[in-house]
Amino acid sequence: MVSRIAHTTIDTRNAYELSLFWADVLGWVENPADPNLPEHAECMIFAPDGSARLLFIDVPEPRQVKNRLHLDIQAVGSSRDEEVERLLALGATLFEDHRKPDGSGWATLADPEGNEFCVLRTDWAPTPFAPQA
Numbered sequence: 001m002v003s004r005i006a007h008t009t010i011d012t013r014n015a016y017e018l019s020l021f022w023a024d025v026l027g028w029v030e031n032p033a034d035p036n037l038p039e040h041a042e043c044m045i046f047a048p049d050g051s052a053r054l055l056f057i058d059v060p061e062p063r064q065v066k067n068r069l070h071l072d073i074q075a076v077g078s079s080r081d082e083e084v085e086r087l088l089a090l091g092a093t094l095f096e097d098h099r100k101p102d103g104s105g106w107a108t109l110a111d112p113e114g115n116e117f118c119v120l121r122t123d124w125a126p127t128p129f130a131p132q133a
Helices: 015-026 080-090
Strands: 008-012 042-046 053-058 071-074 093-097 107-110 116-120
Touching (some): 008 015, 015 042, 015 053, 071 080, 080 107, 080 116
Parallel strands (some): 008 053, 071 116
16 A cells, blocks of 8 residues: 655645745646635645645744745746746746756746745756666
């Protein structure tokens, strides 16, 4: 027996607002049968195919230290640098810039609540993995 990840949870000061930001970033959606509302203390967004979910939960305390877990994202249909500019326009801030003149590297941004995430090169791909039988 094994477990699977049901969703990734992000503690927040405003679940609704942060769910809207991340829905715009990822192109994800809320459940139309259970829409997120400003007064909700928990708001979930879903990948369009339903394969992944992010849950935002209101907590009373602000974030105080660096994230122990963060998202790495890649642009779909644009370059890394174009995506960074789009995300800055949505309300992200540039935290650390690790982009290099040769096009390698990444940019670390922060969402409106200061949670860091990385924007990788569009052409970056992980090393293939084949589980041992």
